Amino acid sequence: MKKFKIRQMRLITLIGCTVFGFASCKQTPNAAMQSSSYETMTVGTTDKEFSTSYSATIRGRQDIDIYPQVSGTIVSLCVTEGEVVRRGQLLFVIDQVPYRAALKTAEANVETARASLATAQLNYDSQRELYTQKVVSEFSLKTAENNFLTAKAQLAQAEAQEVNARNNLSYTEVKSPSDGVVGALPYRVGALVSSAMAQPLTTVSDNSTMYVYFSMTENQLLSLTRQYGSMDEALKNMPEVTLTLNDNSVYAEKGKIESISGVIDRQTGTVIARAVFPNESRLLHSGASGSVSIPSVYKDCIVIPQGAAVQMQDKYLVYKVVDGKAASTLVSVAPINNGREFVVMDGLKPGEEIVAKGAGLLREGMQIK
Structure with missing residues (x-):
């Protein structure tokens, strides 16, 4: 009889504990919901600047690689690395001796061609006069005329060669094409250079x-x-x-x-x-x-913390506080931000109250304390 009473008392105690436990579990969410609170803010306008x-x-502004236009040995280096130069300033001098000789030869060829042209002119004029007197044949006249035209062309060719020789001589003086600063100088006096070089003489920047x-x-x-x-x-x-x-x-x-x-x-x-x-x-x-x-720069814009928004594809969800409860609304934000704040382009108005932090934990209609 005593054993039965002891068992009965244990069963009552176990049932009581179980009921008490269920009651405690049931009250816990309500207690947690009552104790939760969220930081809120009233929306206003301001000026904001973000940097990207x-x-x-x-x-x-202009980096010009300097290459020689003629072949030869560098005989003079007129600048140093990092030197400020002006347009037309002398940078390098390439051996001029062969190019001076070539120019003299070209000038002599021009004089020879001029003399030949003068002789051909005299012969042509003479043949033309004799042809009018019917002393010589038309063939002789045409031959004299062709010799004159050939001499004229040879003079033009010699003059062109003189211009080319003069240009080549001028190219032995390598000058800066613009104002700037001299770069590295990989070639020094005595180096053999040419227009086919892979690396430039220098760069003027x-x-x-x-x-x-x-x-x-x-x-x-x-x-x-x-x-x-x-x-x-x-x-x-x-x-x-x-x-x-x-x-x-x-x-x-x-x-x-x-x-x-x-x-x-x-x-x-x-x-x-x-x-x-x-x-x-x-x-x-x-x-x-x-x-x-x-x-x-954004003028008179609405700025919210990033913790106040939850991203939903290309839009963001913000919770307004309406009658003490969370009311979700979609907003669009500027594509540029500083990692801490958003500029709201649409969806909020000045004076509205929103949850400023922890928006990801909220649900529609939750009480906001």
């Missing part, structure tokens, strides 16, 4: 202003075109850009995007853009690298 960076290469080239993706190009209405308007109205050098320092001068290629590369899916930067300090060098930052 692109890897870039720096080139001189016009770096008074510098071209900075960078690539934009097709989507970035479309976004830019939509933002300004057309590519021409974009080039006119885009703000000045900044250049960050390879050591992470920011170049003091601002640049301007001058052109964007109208053809998308099929292999990379990008277009080439070119910005122009002044280089009075000559801090920028052709061949260097860096990155270009393009600012995107």
Whole structure:
């Protein structure tokens, strides 16, 4: 009898514990829901600027490889690496002796051709006079005329050879084709050079202003075109850009995007853009690298934290607080952001209250504390 009572008491205790446990489990979600809270914000308008960076290469406005136009030995080197030169300044002198001799020969050939032409002229005039007096035949006249025309052509040929010889002599003095800075000088005095060389004598880089080239993706190009209405308007109205050098320092001068290629590369899916930067300090060098930052300015726009939005394909979901409950709404945002905030283009109005953080945990109609 005692054993039965003990078992009965244990069963009652077990049932009581089980009921108490179910009650506790049932109350836990309600308690958790009551204690949850979310950070909210009231939407307003402000001005915002985002920057997009692109890897870039720096080139001189004009990088000209200097090749000799005649063959010969370098007898004089007139510049040093890094020297600033002007257009027409002498850079190299190639051995002129054979070219001076060739010019003298050409000049002598011209004089000989002139004398031959004068003789042919006299003979032709004489034969023509005799033909009118019917002293000589027409054949003799025609022969004299042909000799005269041949002598005339030989003079023209000799004069052309003289011009060519004079040009070759002038080519022995290699001059700078533009203002700029001299690059490396791989050939020194005594080196044999020719126009068929694979490597240039040097490179003259016009770096008074510098071209900075960078690539934009097709989507970035479309976004830019939509933002300004057309590519021409974009080039006119885009703000000045900044250049960050390879050591992470920011170049003091601002640049301007001058052109964007109208053809998308099929292999990379990008277009080439070119910005122009002044280089009075000559801090920028052709061949260097860096990155270009393009600012995107939005006036009187709505800015929200990225934690306030949940991405749904090409749209974003934001939860408004309406009568203390979460009400979802779709918004469109600007394609450019800083990784922390979105600029809302459509879907929200100033004065509306939204959940500013943890939107991914919300559900429609949830109580917002």
